[in-house]
Structures are given as C-alpha cells and as structure tokens.
C-alpha cells in the first residue's frame with residue numbers, strides 16, 4: 118500500500134573527501150537525501166527541504182527588511198514578528214569556517230559544572246550609536262540591560278519589568294518592544310523561573326492529500342487557551358457513529374495558524390538567556406511521522422543563535438563568550454557527524470562517567486550567516502527515507518548543539534570552557550508497530566530502533582521528574598548522549614507535533630498522551646493542569662465510576678450540556694460522547710484502577726498519590742495502556758543482576774530471561790510500564806549482544822585451532838594421517854558446536870525481534 122522507497126544517497130554537501138563511513142554503516146551506502154515533497158502548495162514549489170527552508174528564511178528576511186524600512190530609525194535590530202534572520206544590513210562579517218577555527222574535535226559533554234567560572238561582571242553598554250559598529254541600530258539597548266545578569270528570572274515576567282523600566286527612563290516609549298529586548302531588561306523572578314520542563318503542542322494544517330481525501334480536522338483548539346480537544350469518531354456494532362472527545366491541557370497549545378516565529382517565542386526564546394547562566398537546555402520535537410517536527414525544529418536554532426549572538430555582542434560584550442555549533446545524528450544506534458560528511462563518531466565515557474563524543478567537529482561561529490550555512494549543510498546530509506506517512510521522513514534523531522564557551526580570563530588566547538548549551542533535537546518520527554508492516558525491512562528496523570529510543574527518552578524524563586535515584590540514561594544512544602542535558606541545572610522544552618486529520622487520530626492521541634505523561638509528572642504543575650490532563654486521558658476507562666466521565670448515549674443526552682445527536686453518512690444517528698470535565702478546583706479524577714483502590718478503602722489515595730504512583734507503588738500510566746492492563750493485575754518484575762563470565766553463563770542467563778518471559782507471556786507488553794522493566798529488557802538485549810559476540814569469538818578460536826593443526830601437520834617428516842584424523846575429530850566436534858551456535862543465534866535474533874515489537878507496542 119505504502120510506497121516505501123529509500124531514495125538513493127546524495128553526496129554530502131560541503132566538499133572534502135573521505136567520510137562516508139557512516140553511510141556504509143546504515144546499509145546501502147547511506148540513505149540521506151534532500152527532502153523533495155510537500156503536500157502544501159507553498160512548499161511544493163521548492164524542490165528540496167533545504168531550499169524550502171531557505172525560501173522561508175529569505176521571505177522572512179524580505180519581510181523583515183520591509184518592516185525595517187517601515188520602522189525607519191527604529192533602534193531595535195530584531196523585529197518581533199520575524200526573528201528568524203537579522204536584517205541584512207545589520208549582519209556581521211561572515212565567518213570563515215576554516216579548520217583552524219574548529220575545536221579540538223572532542224566535545225566533552227560534561228566538562229562544565231565541574232569547575233564553575235565566576236559570574237561575569239556586567240559591562241554597561243555604550244549609549245552612543247557609533248560605538249556599536251556591528252549593529253548600529255542597537256544603541257538604545259544599553260537601556261534594555263539595566264541589570265548585570267538575568268539569573269533567576271524568566272522572559273515570561275518581562276512585561277511588568279518593562280513598564281517600570283519605561284517609567285524610569287522613558288527610553289523605549291513608542292518603540293515596538295521585542296520580547297527579547299524586554300527579556301534582556303529583566304531580572305529573573307525567583308518565584309517564577311523558566312519551567313524545568315515545558316510541554317507545548319503544535320497542530321499542523323491539513324495537507325493537500327488529506328484535504329483531497331476529504332479527511333476531517335478532528336483537533337480543535339480554543340482560542341487563547343492551552344486546551345485542546347481531539348474529536349474521535351467511533352463506530353458501534355450497529356454502525357451508529359459516536360464521538361469521543363479527549364481534552365488535554367498543556368503549557369501552550371499552538372494551532373495551525375501559528376507561525377514558526379511564534380513557536381520560537383513560546384518555546385526557545387525564554388530559555389536562551391539561561392544558557393549564559395550555566396544551564397543546559399534542550400528543545401525537542403516529538404510526534405508522528407509527517408506531523409511537522411522538522412518543519413517546526415529547523416528554524417529554531419538559527420533564531421536562537423541570532424539571539425545568542427545579540428546577547429554576546431551587547432549584554433555580554435567583551436566578556437570572552439564564544440559560540441560553537443555542532444550537528445550530528447543518531448541513526449540505527451550510531452552517531453554520525455552531519456558537519457563532517459557523516460563521519461562516524463564514537464561515544465566514550467571517561468572515568469567520571471562523563472560522555473565525550475570523539476571526533477565531533479565544533480565550529481566556532483560569530484555570524485548568523487555562517488550558522489545558517491552550517492545548519493543547511495547538516496540538514497542536507499541527514500538520513501531521510503520514505504514512510505507511508507511522509508514522503509521524506511527523518512529516519513534519524515538530529516541533534517544540533519549551540520555551545521557557549523568562555524575563556525577563563527576573558528582572553529581568546531586560552532582554551533575556552535563550556536558555560537552552557539542549547540540542544541535542538543529533531544526526533545525521528547514515532548510510528549506504531551502496525552504502521553510499519555507496509556514498510557520494507559530496513560524501515561521497520563529503523564522504526565523499532567526509533568521507538569526504543571523514544572521510550573528510553575520518556576523513561577529518563579519521567580525518572581528525572583519524579584526524582585528517582587537512578588536515571589536510565591543507558592537505555593539508548595539518544596539518552597546517553599543527552600545525559601548531561603538532563604542532569605543538574607537543565608531546562609527541557611518538548612514540542613509535540615500533531616497531525617489534525619481523522620486518519621491520524623490514534624497517532625495524535627498517542628502523541629498527546631506521551632506529552633501528557635512527560636508533563637503530568639512535573640512537580641511544577643498546577644492542580645488545574647494536573648487535573649485536566651489526567652482526566653482527559655480517562656475517557657477510555659469507560660467503566661470509570663464517575664458519572665461525569667460516562668459516555669452520554671441515551672435519548673435524553675441531547676438535552677444535556679455537551680451532548681449532541683446528528684445523522685451520520687449511513688443515515689443513522691450519530692451520538693456524541695463527551696468527556697465533561699468537573700470543575701478545575703477539584704483534585705484530579707481517579708482512573709478506574711485508582712478508583713478501585715478508593716473503593717477498597719484506600720482513603721488516603723488522593724493525599725498520597727496525586728497522579729504519580731498507583732496504589733501498589735507502581736508508576737502506572739493509564740493513558741498509555743488503556744485496555745489490557747485494566748483487566749489484569751500487573752506485577753512488576755524486578756531486574757536481576759548477573760555475573761556473567763563465560764559463554765555458557767551468558768547463554769544460561771539469556772535462557773533464564775527467555776523462560777521468565779515465556780512464563781509471563783501475555784503480560785509482557787504491560788510489563789514494559791516501569792523503568793525496571795525497561796531496564797530488564799535493555800539488560801537482556803545487552804546480554805544477547807554480548808553472548809553473540811562471544812559466539813563469534815569462539816568461532817574464531819576454532820578456526821585458529823584448525824590453522825595451528827594444519828601448520829603443525831605441514832612440517833616435514835610428520836605423519837599426515839595423524840593430523841588429518843585429529844583435524845577431522847576436532848572438526849566434527851566443532852561442527853556440532855557451530856550448529857548449536859547457529860541455533861542459539863537464531864533464537865537470540867527472535868528474542869531481539871520480539872523485544873523490538875514489545876517496545877513498539879508499548880509506544881502504541
């Protein structure tokens with residue numbers, strides 16, 4: 118059904134020879150190519166993602182120039198509505214990306230924080246226009262930086278400060294106020310810092326294909342609210358259609374009319390200043406393939422680097438800050454440098470468990486143009502392929518990092534130390550296992566790998582947010598690489614991208630539940646959100662004892678608020694099943710499982726569990742496993758520790774685990790719910806890989822032994838018969854061993870496949 122095509126590799130942009138190691142590793146000489154397809158009329162005019170994006174950028178520049186002319190002598194460089202690119206006239210000299218400007222080649226992801234630099238001193242900016250040679254329009258920005266640093270205050274609360282600033286100085290009156298300039302002028306409000314985890318949902322418009330198939334837009338967003346409703350059409354056995362409404366509340370919900378600039382302002386802009394304060398910030402997009410992750414993520418780093426450069430050039434002028442860019446992808450569990458012709462990278466952990474990406478090239482940049490060039494180069498080199506849902510799907514996780522460094526004494530001569538980092542991750546599209554059946558083998562393997570890493574990422578976020586001692590960073594390469602972005606003083610923004618068409622309903626709900634899961638465990642959540650998001654997911658618990666959660670399908674339903682009835686295309690009545698949310702000042706509503714606990718007399722439930730822990734102490738997630746697990750009580754399986762020394766031990770270990778899984782078959786998918794189980798699964802995989810490796814080593818030993826005997830036999834005067842007999846007996850013994858090895862290998866392979874299916878299923 119789906120045209121699953123893996124387009125041929127396109128030579129990496131950027132010149133130079135070598136490289137390509139990564140390409141061969143992914144099979145078939147690499148799968149990277151340009152994006153070539155869009156369902157949108159605007160995009161379809163351009164032939165590639167890069168050019169598409171360039172088109173967006175240049176039109177943004179054009180608009181920006183026009184706005185500049187409009188504003189005339191305005192003293193603000195950046196126009197709020199078009200922050201993607203600075204006005205051409207204000208650009209600095211293009212960076213020359215000579216190798217001499219490269220970093221040593223090893224990104225020490227953990228080097229900072231070990232020896233913190235002293236806080237920078239505030240340098241007052243000059244008032245005189247002429248002193249700001251690079252950006253002449255920014256003379257008045259000195260007024261916008263009344264404080265030495267912005268520690269502890271978010272952009273969100275800049276409004277109030279600005280008014281007082283204006284009162285004091287009367288400088289900005291009458292000028293358009295960019296949120297950036299406002300933010301520069303604020304001191305962090307300790308009571309309202311930038312949220313540690315922020316979850317934003319972005320809905321894309323229906324595309325041409327969906328419109329031509331007359332698909333309905335099933336996602337409605339209340340204007341100026343952070344509420345979103347998914348209208349799911351369901352069919353009863355008697356062909357009566359009814360509608361289930363799933364309501365969600367997130368930190369922000371952005372509809373199809375929201376521009377990329379607005380997305381930036383809502384998501385990344387608030388965290389940009391924090392990276393000057395030794396914070397590691399991460400922004401990632403999550404969602405179904407084709408839901409707009411790349412579309413959303415691609416413009417963000419450029420706009421962010423523009424803001425970073427502005428801060429470096431003005432607020433932190435002459436303080437020795439430097440900006441570095443690196444861009445790599447994780448494909449099939451391996452790392453490739455997107456700015457160095459996809460050369461393969463190694464991840465190493467040092468004695469202090471600090472992760473280093475060996476060979477990753479970092480470019481020091483000082484102009485937006487050079488950053489743009491690097492980003493374009495990296496994007497063009499990314500691995501993409503075609504899935505049923507997206508002609509040009511990102512099949513890798515792409516990670517672009519903007520690293521702020523500073524030389525110890527502010528001088529350029531000494532090596533700079535990392536101060537903060539902003540990582541942008543365009544995650545590969547999440548897929549349901551069921552959707553991958555139409556894909557080719559390679560695409561399915563990619564899908565399983567992608568899903569595994571997404572699950573691991575979620576587990577880490579959950580563990581971090583619930584302050585668990587152990588964070589399962591080793592769950593995947595993705596989480597290993599991102600480890601330092603999550604520990605210590607970190608900020609995470611997750612942008613969940615959703616497709617609005619009815620055909621994507623299940624995906625959309627899965628994405629929203631993933632997002633809800635990430636957010637709902639956040640301690641910073643207010644009760645309104647906790648309640649709303651939690652209750653939103655309870656709709657499928659149709660046996661919920663709360664009347665407000667029951668589907669209203671009776672005849673008198675239409676007289677009740679929130680119900681309706683209309684004819685469907687079969688001429689049968691369509692009933693609408695609505696989830697009516699109780700008032701927000703109530704505590705969150707218990708799921709069926711939780712309410713069972715209430716019925717059982719666990720009166721302290723609400724007090725103790727607040728949506729975090731189920732009565733048995735498990736970390737229960739009704740949203741992700743809405744069906745089966747409600748029927749079967751699930752018992753957590755404790756991970757076992759093994760001391761594996763020999764091949765046999767490893768075999769036994771795997772066998773034990775297999776038996777255990779076999780015995781518990783049927784509940785295994787549910788068993789993936791906790792971190793423990795993820796660990797068991799991952800541990801098993803690790804053991805399988807190790808056992809496999811040992812088998813190979815053993816086979817090599819056999820061959821070596823045979824060679825030795827042959828060499829011995831080849832000596833003059835030796836009785837060849839003796840050696841031939843010896844060789845034969847060894848060979849026949851070893852042949853049995855090899856057959857055994859092969860059988861076990863096949864068994865391992867099956868287990869690995871099963872594991873992948875389990876992980877895919879767990880993701881929905």
Ligand SMILES: Nc1ncnc2c1ncn2[C@@H]1O[C@H](COP(=O)(O)OP(=O)(O)OP(=O)(O)O)[C@@H](O)[C@H]1O
Pocket residue numbers: 154155156157160320321322324373404405406407408409410411412413504507509510511512544545546547614
């Ligand atoms: N908000 C939006 N407005 C207009 N077009 C959009 C929007 N979001 C996505 N699109 C278009 O939808 C198509 C798919 O988007 P995109 O490639 O970003 O999806 P994706 O989630 O990155 O997919 P995958 O995970 O498969 O890489 C593209 O043609 C893109 O231009």
